[in-house]
Amino acid sequence: MEQKQEYTITAFTENAVGLLNRITIIFTRRHINIESLTVSASALQGIHKFTIVVNTTEDQVQKVVNQIEKLVEVLKSFYHTNDEIVHQELALYKLPTKGLLEGNQVEQIVREHAARILEVTPSFTTIELTGYKHELVLLFERLDKACGVLQYTSSGRIAVHRAKQEVLTDHVEALAKLKGENKIDKVSGKTWDWLT
Amino acid sequence: MSKTGTGAESLMLSLMAERVDTIFGYPGGAIMPVFDSMYDYLGKLNYILTRHEQGAVHAAQGYARVSGKVGVCIATSGPGATNLITGVADAMIDSTPLVCIVGQVGAQLLGTDAFQEADVVGISMPVTKWNYQITEADEVAEVIAKAFYVASSGRPGPVVLDFTKNAQIGKTALKEYKRCSFFRSYIPAPIPKSEEVSAAADLINAAKKPFALIGQGVTIANAEKEVVELLEKADIPFGWTLLGKSAVPGSHPLNMGMLGMHGGYAPNAKTNECDVLIAIGMRFDDRVTSDVKMYAPQAKVVHMEIDKAEISKNIKAHAPVLGNIKETVPMLVAKVHGAKHAEWIASFAPLYKEEKEKVIDKQLHPKGNDITMGEAINLFSEKTAGEAILVTDVGQQQMFAARYFNVNKPRSVVTSGGLGTMGFGLPSAIGAKVAAPDREVILFAGDGGIQMTIQELGTIMQSDIGVKIVILNNGYLGMVRQWQELFHQKRYSSTPLANPDFVMVAKAYSIAAKKVAKRDELASTIDEMLNHKGAYLLEIAVEAEDNVFPMVPAGAPLSSIRFE
Ligand SMILES: Cc1ncc(C[n+]2csc(CCOP(=O)(O)OP(=O)(O)O)c2C)c(N)n1
Numbered sequence: 008m009e010q011k012q013e014y015t016i017t018a019f020t021e022n023a024v025g026l027l028n029r030i031t032i033i034f035t036r037r038h039i040n041i042e043s044l045t046v047s048a049s050a051l052q053g054i055h056k057f058t059i060v061v062n063t064t065e066d067q068v069q070k071v072v073n074q075i076e077k078l079v080e081v082l083k084s085f086y087h088t089n090d091e092i093v094h095q096e097l098a099l100y101k102l103p104t105k106g107l108l109e110g111n112q113v114e115q116i117v118r119e120h121a122a123r124i125l126e127v128t129p130s131f132t133t134i135e136l137t138g139y140k141h142e143l144v145l146l147f148e149r150l151d152k153a154c155g156v157l158q159y160t161s162s163g164r165i166a167v168h169r170a171k172q173e174v175l176t177d178h179v180e181a182l183a184k185l186k187g188e189n190k191i192d193k194v195s196g197k198t199w200d201w202l203t
Numbered sequence: 204m205s206k207t208g209t210g211a212e213s214l215m216l217s218l219m220a221e222r223v224d225t226i227f228g229y230p231g232g233a234i235m236p237v238f239d240s241m242y243d244y245l246g247k248l249n250y251i252l253t254r255h256e257q258g259a260v261h262a263a264q265g266y267a268r269v270s271g272k273v274g275v276c277i278a279t280s281g282p283g284a285t286n287l288i289t290g291v292a293d294a295m296i297d298s299t300p301l302v303c304i305v306g307q308v309g310a311q312l313l314g315t316d317a318f319q320e321a322d323v324v325g326i327s328m329p330v331t332k333w334n335y336q337i338t339e340a341d342e343v344a345e346v347i348a349k350a351f352y353v354a355s356s357g358r359p360g361p362v363v364l365d366f367t368k369n370a371q372i373g374k375t376a377l378k379e380y381k382r383c384s385f386f387r388s389y390i391p392a393p394i395p396k397s398e399e400v401s402a403a404a405d406l407i408n409a410a411k412k413p414f415a416l417i418g419q420g421v422t423i424a425n426a427e428k429e430v431v432e433l434l435e436k437a438d439i440p441f442g443w444t445l446l447g448k449s450a451v452p453g454s455h456p457l458n459m460g461m462l463g464m465h466g467g468y469a470p471n472a473k474t475n476e477c478d479v480l481i482a483i484g485m486r487f488d489d490r491v492t493s494d495v496k497m498y499a500p501q502a503k504v505v506h507m508e509i510d511k512a513e514i515s516k517n518i519k520a521h522a523p524v525l526g527n528i529k530e531t532v533p534m535l536v537a538k539v540h541g542a543k544h545a546e547w548i549a550s551f552a553p554l555y556k557e558e559k560e561k562v563i564d565k566q567l568h569p570k571g572n573d574i575t576m577g578e579a580i581n582l583f584s585e586k587t588a589g590e591a592i593l594v595t596d597v598g599q600q601q602m603f604a605a606r607y608f609n610v611n612k613p614r615s616v617v618t619s620g621g622l623g624t625m626g627f628g629l630p631s632a633i634g635a636k637v638a639a640p641d642r643e644v645i646l647f648a649g650d651g652g653i654q655m656t657i658q659e660l661g662t663i664m665q666s667d668i669g670v671k672i673v674i675l676n677n678g679y680l681g682m683v684r685q686w687q688e689l690f691h692q693k694r695y696s697s698t699p700l701a702n703p704d705f706v707m708v709a710k711a712y713s714i715a716a717k718k719v720a721k722r723d724e725l726a727s728t729i730d731e732m733l734n735h736k737g738a739y740l741l742e743i744a745v746e747a748e749d750n751v752f753p754m755v756p757a758g759a760p761l762s763s764i765r766f767e
């Protein structure tokens with residue numbers, strides 16, 4: 008069996024009702040668990056970006072990406088290994104303020120991790136950290152040990168590719184041909200106007 | 204100044220603008236405004252009321268497969284819509300263009316568990332190419348245009364539109380209809396790349412033992428002529444998938460027969476012997492490949508395909524050629540050299556001879572008293588001389604028909620391949636006949652499958668549809684019984700059938716009918732059936748425990764093919 012590893016899938020899509028469902032069905036059908044999923048705007052006006060993290064084989068991820076791209080409301084989909092992207096997650100930690108005030112251990116930990124304090128009330132303090140998943144988890148473990156974490160949540164992964172722009176050039180070329188346009192502008196927010 | 208009208212009127216105008224001439228359907232509360240609107244168009248439209256929504260969708264599939272146009276069916280919300288789902292799933296896996304319009308409760312009631320509300324968008328999502336909920340009358344024309352474009356372009360497939368009642372009755376401007384031929388997230392066919400074509404041509408030009416696999420993609424692309432030109436120029440013998448059967452002439456000298464589980468010995472064996480395998484518009488289904496690890500490991504694979512997701516999905520393609528084969532095949536024809544592979548082609552013959560002696564002769568000229576399925580089907584084939592449209596249900600009779608019924612014309616086979624849906628036969632034969640009223644449409648169905656949609660005899664009666672129905676009655680769910688015989692020690696669990704008198708059933712619907720059990724009456728009864736104007740049901744009592752051979756057991760390598 009081919010080795011499983013972490014892949015980040017990105018998909019550039021229209022903002023259509025039900026598309027999230029159509030995309031997740033592709034994973035469900037193949038019994039692939041989604042580790043994290045984020046939907047956001049992209050650099051292209053009106054185009055949404057899905058960022059999905061899965062742990063699977065390259066063979067599977069390739070097939071999944073092809074199936075995603077086949078959806079009529081998806082413009083383009085890619086998969087990347089971790090070294091091809093810059094990626095981050097964000098976590099929030101809620102601690103008892105009492106814990107923070109007793110000794111300087113918690114303060115020390117917060118400093119070491121370059122975490123931010125977002126809000127302090129007499130009873131609770133909320134801390135934020137952005138980083139790699141393992142960094143977020145490490146901070147959780149240390150804080151939990153020091154004073155007990157009351158609430159914890161982390162976001163899905165967000166990622167940008169190491170290439171300069173959103174890589175949709177192929178797609179735009181194919182569309183231009185479909186439309187019988189000769190001029191192919193480089194992809195920018197504006198070029199999408201003539202495509203609608 | 205544009206006129207205003209209801210969403211339902213806008214729908215009818217849009218369907219007219221898409222040149223829809225035939226609709227199959229079944230009414231109900233949530234779709235009544237549409238049926239009311241349709242009443243004004245009955246002169247211009249062939250509307251066929253089926254007896255079940257499954258009948259409507261299968262009929263639309265049969266219509267689409269034979270006509271090459273988009274099949275249209277209409278049903279009500281809730282149970283009407285869920286009854287369509289089997290056909291929608293069937294159309295999805297067999298790439299059949301459909302637009303299915305179903306009623307839905309008013310938008311204000313969505314999500315409240317209203318009467319006959321079902322989450323049709325959710326239910327149909329995994330089995331549609333696209334689906335959409337229309338909640339405003341203003342959206343209708345644009346959504347219909349997109350639906351027809353998506354259903355029919357690229358790799359075709361079904362579209363389900365969930366049409367809320369408020370949108371059906373709401374007012375909208377009835378503007379000039381604009382067909383859709385573009386939207387930015389959808390590229391129906393990849394642009395052919397000449398490097399890919401060249402790479403494929405290089406492999407083919409160097410091949411000593413090329414073998415081609417023809418699939419339904421050839422039919423969908425209307426590329427039958429182009430493909431034959433390629434095969435003849437480079438002298439490439441070929442086999443076909445079940446759905447590729449009428450993509451190539453049955454009597455062509457390079458035609459080596461069906462691929463896969465119940466395909467011929469030669470095409471299956473030669474798949475594992477060829478040096479270059481050229482797949483055209485087919486998707487290496489497991490019924491074709493069986494064990495993928497043992498499938499043509501020696502061959503370089505050229506895969507000509509419109510759907511990128513099919514490339515290397517099941518079998519690795521060394522030279523993928525993406526694009527519409529209507530474009531890529533002629534590009535390839537220009538680059539391949541004329542060749543002769545006489546010795547290679549001749550090497551198929553001994554294998555065919557072996558199959559003929561061990562299987563075909565026994566099937567077509569049986570020694571026993573009972574009529575065999577193959578014998579009956581072969582007689583029909585001879586009498587219709589490759590001119591008829593073949594429709595089948597699912598099971599042994601389907602495989603025998605695929606093996607022994609010859610078709611020489613394109614778009615002449617309607618059968619449920621990917622989903623293998625019992626009950627598909629009778630309604631899809633109705634659709635096929637409506638699409639080609641001047642051609643003979645012959646349905647072969649089993650005694651089991653016919654009863655899954657036998658109520659459609661009522662449709663045949665009401666709409667006077669001249670299909671020829673052949674029930675090959677073996678008293679069993681034969682294909683399942685065959686597996687029980689071969690792999691479950693003849694433990695016939697749930698396969699013997701107590702059947703009605705099919706002739707009496709047909710007569711109850713005023714359909715001419717006869718039963719034959721004796722060999723010496725068979726030919727004359729077939730003549731009588733074929734000479735009869737209008738529908739005719741012929742029940743043929745066939746050997747009860749016959750088996751379809753050759754057979755590659757499921758998941759086994761092609762080399763483990765059995766003749767008995
Ligand atoms: C809807 C559906 N249910 C069950 C099956 C499984 N199945 C495949 S073939 C078959 C037997 C078909 O029997 P019959 O229609 O009499 O045809 P025969 O094989 O005897 O020619 C069954 C039950 C199926 N393909 N479709």
Ligand SMILES: [Mg+2]
Pocket residue numbers: 649650651675676677678679680681
């Ligand atoms: Mg039977």
